[in-house]
Amino acid sequence: MKKQFVLLLLATVWLAAFRSPDALEVGAKMPKPDVKMKDVTGKEVSLNDVKKANGLLVMFSCNTCPYVQRNQDRTREIAQYALKHNIGVILVNSNEAERAGGDSFDAMKAYAKKQNYQWYYAVDKNNELADAFAADRTPECYLFNKEATLVYKGAIDDNPGNAAGVKTKYLHNAMDAMLAGRAVEVTSSASVGCGIKRKM
Template sequence: MFKSALYLSLCTVILTSFRSGRDANLDLGAPIPKAELRLTDISGKEISLNAAKSSNGLLVIFVANQCPYMLRNKERLQTVCAFAQKNNVGVVMVNSNEANRAESESLAAMKNYAGQHQFSWYYLLDKNAELADAFDANHTPECFLFDKAGKLVYKGGVDDSPGNADAVKAHLLRNAMNDMLAGKAVSIASSAALGCNIKRKL
């Protein structure tokens, strides 16, 4: 009986320790998580989210080089990121696929991918998926929009049809950005982020 109780206690401690490595779900209104954490950009420089933030806010998108949903969202992502930059919203794309880091998600592969798709924003390597854990991000693409005060105003997908651009009825991220820039409360502040799973190390 004592041994069983001891075993269960140890299991509880182990599971609790494992879970504590992942932060809780990021609530609307929350500040930018790990805003001063410095991550390596494809340029070789180390950049923090605070440094990437512009006068009207910050858009953080978790992405991958190898993901069918990324291919389906390629033009949409480029369009919304260019819109953000035009309106003084900083843009950061983050690659947290640590399980594939030695292959298709290496820094060299990220640099090649960014060149092919003409990124004009930061593309950061998230070592040990530390930033993804802090955001509780689980898919690619998955978007987080922060206002000029660094508060979360939208999280979720680019639009309501991540698998098919022709079926889009609501440009959720773009609409959220328009509301934010106009000083309004975001009408639809969260949505499901459908896409490939972020490949964390086990």
């Protein structure tokens, strides 16, 4: 029991050391908008490069998390919906501790091809974006409006583990409200998924 407590304490300290002291709150401006990241095409892109006329969807993701894999149909659906409505889309892989394994750049390229990604999927070197966003889960979503202001953060919907049990599509609803010029009703939700694998 004592050993478990010590391990939990060490994990908490480790996470705190690598996260921004303040979580990114709704109403905040998009952080690190000009940091270049390597996309699976080999192109270097920034959030400003990807942003479209109606805003930007940033999703922290990876290849290896079961929750990401389980949510692929929903990821494709919401990404396509965003692009259709002139909202840019970028998936960001911040799993720096797994670059020699399942989240290597080559693995990302293969995964994006297998999943037929039609949007950016980029490497977050040294967790720069994840730290700026205080992101710690995959999948975890951040929706910015045309002024690059955060209007929603959290999960795609209310049932990440079971698509058949979804009752509220948080991200979809947030996009609709944003596009219509209405206030987003639910501005944040708890992200359920795997922890981002930062290097120690």
